Amino acid sequence: xxxxxxxxxxxxxxxxxxxxxxxxxxxxxxxxxxxxxxxxxxxxxxxxxxxxxxxxxxxxxxxxxxxxxxxxxxxxxxxxxxxxxxxxxxxxxxxxxxxxxxxxxxxxxxxxxxxxxxxxxxxxxxxxxxxxxxxxxxxxxxxxxxxxxxxxxxxxxxxxxxxxxxxxxxxxxxxxxxxxxxxxxxxx
Amino acid sequence: xxxxxxxxxxxxxxxxxxxxxxxxxxxxxxxxxxxxxxxxxxxxxxxxxxxxxxxxxxxxxxxxxxxxxxxxxxxxxxxxxxxxxxxxxxxxxxxxxxxxxxxxxxxxxxxxxxxxxxxxxxxxxxxxxxxxxxxxxxxxxxxxxxxxxxxxxxxxxxxxxxxxxxxxxxxxxxxxxxxxxxxxxxxxxxxxxxxxxxxxxxxxxxxxxxxxxxxxxxxxxxxxxxxxxxxxxxxxxxxxxxxxxxxxxxxxxxxxxxxxxxxxxx
Ligand SMILES: [Zn+2]
Numbered sequence: 001x002x003x004x005x006x007x008x009x010x011x012x013x014x015x016x017x018x019x020x021x022x023x024x025x026x027x028x029x030x031x032x033x034x035x036x037x038x039x040x041x042x043x044x045x046x047x048x049x050x051x052x053x054x055x056x057x058x059x060x061x062x063x064x065x066x067x068x069x070x071x072x073x074x075x076x077x078x079x080x081x082x083x084x085x086x087x088x089x090x091x092x093x094x095x096x097x098x099x100x101x102x103x104x105x106x107x108x109x110x111x112x113x114x115x116x117x118x119x120x121x122x123x124x125x126x127x128x129x130x131x132x133x134x135x136x137x138x139x140x141x142x143x144x145x146x147x148x149x150x151x152x153x154x155x156x157x158x159x160x161x162x163x164x165x166x167x168x169x170x171x172x173x174x175x176x177x178x179x180x181x182x183x184x185x186x187x188x
Numbered sequence: 189x190x191x192x193x194x195x196x197x198x199x200x201x202x203x204x205x206x207x208x209x210x211x212x213x214x215x216x217x218x219x220x221x222x223x224x225x226x227x228x229x230x231x232x233x234x235x236x237x238x239x240x241x242x243x244x245x246x247x248x249x250x251x252x253x254x255x256x257x258x259x260x261x262x263x264x265x266x267x268x269x270x271x272x273x274x275x276x277x278x279x280x281x282x283x284x285x286x287x288x289x290x291x292x293x294x295x296x297x298x299x300x301x302x303x304x305x306x307x308x309x310x311x312x313x314x315x316x317x318x319x320x321x322x323x324x325x326x327x328x329x330x331x332x333x334x335x336x337x338x339x340x341x342x343x344x345x346x347x348x349x350x351x352x353x354x355x356x357x358x359x360x361x362x363x364x365x366x367x368x369x370x371x372x373x374x375x376x377x378x379x380x381x382x383x384x385x386x387x388x389x390x391x392x393x394x395x396x397x398x399x400x401x402x403x404x405x406x407x408x409x410x411x412x413x414x415x416x417x418x419x420x421x422x423x424x425x426x427x428x429x430x431x432x433x434x435x436x437x438x439x440x441x442x443x444x445x446x447x448x449x450x451x452x453x454x
Contacts (some may be wrong), residue, residue: 004263015252015255015256018251019244019245019246021247022245023245031361033359036247036251038310039251040258041316043337047259074312077308077311077312078305078308079304090234112233115237117243120237120238120241139235140239140242142239145203145205146207160197160205163199164198167234167235170238
């Protein structure tokens, strides 16, 4: 394939997913400028390795996997939060957070009804990376567990447990946010 | 299936990710267990909430064009494995390990977080194929581009007498603040000049610097030379793998340029 044709082929297959790639980058980095750079880096890497892409498979999931790797490498280079170093501790943290008092008794179905999009984003951003990415991939990007397992390079069982913890954490973060908002309103 | 088993796979059941036999067992349990029905409904509500209300932001319009441009350059440019546009010092991973191992020995001279973050930014951008948002060798054009984008006046110095030419500029950030980032190059070395409001930042100072020039803090971090100083309300940082002398010369140029623009006492 000529280099021009190769690039066109790549743009047709991969660039259509730019919105999703940018969005995942935004949720991982939590920063617009960094997300744009990460998206660009993802595409350049993907282009370099385009011959390794199997056209029969899901291009978006392939891009997500590259993006995640690029992100983790950046984090390591900058000495920032890297997941998986002490997963046991993260899981304990999650369990404590999620099983704290109040989970069962309050009727937060009502509470959650008025949640706004911005609050969902804010709540999600409070989650540690491995739970945040599981929830975003499953519930926002609507990836299958198998895709998530491939993207994150973990077994299906791990996807399942991270996701269920992640959702519990998200619920608690949302409850906290909503209560804070309600508390403020009462004060006014 | 017990309640506990069901709760463990509730989400997967909801996502349709259980195999057939488990899924049937789950349904069977749900048919008679009110507590689990309730938990299932809660789980479903949260999932629906996220799926319907989470804002799925699209990419900014300019990003697609920027990436197309970078891809075109990558396709035209050097093949895989060939040298990149800018030299990047070898093995950053190894450098990090060295820092970790040497921490006990080097604690006294360990650079502050701000310095490390600036060096990390420089390293990251020297690896990107098209890091500048405005590509121009014109000082006026680059300075003008920043107007309205940052809340301070950006001085764009001329380093051409030292053979260092302006590549362009971009926005970056540091902790919570905006940074005006100017990119220069000499041969295959990237020279990064960062300018940002200094208020509230723990910045190193050049006080007591060996070698005499107390205006500037200098350090070598991960193989890169760093020069930092504060002048008026702004802090400036130069990062490059050029030698320290060249970088100090640049710093002096910026110092004089900024000094000439800031009214005394301001
Ligand atoms: Zn039950």
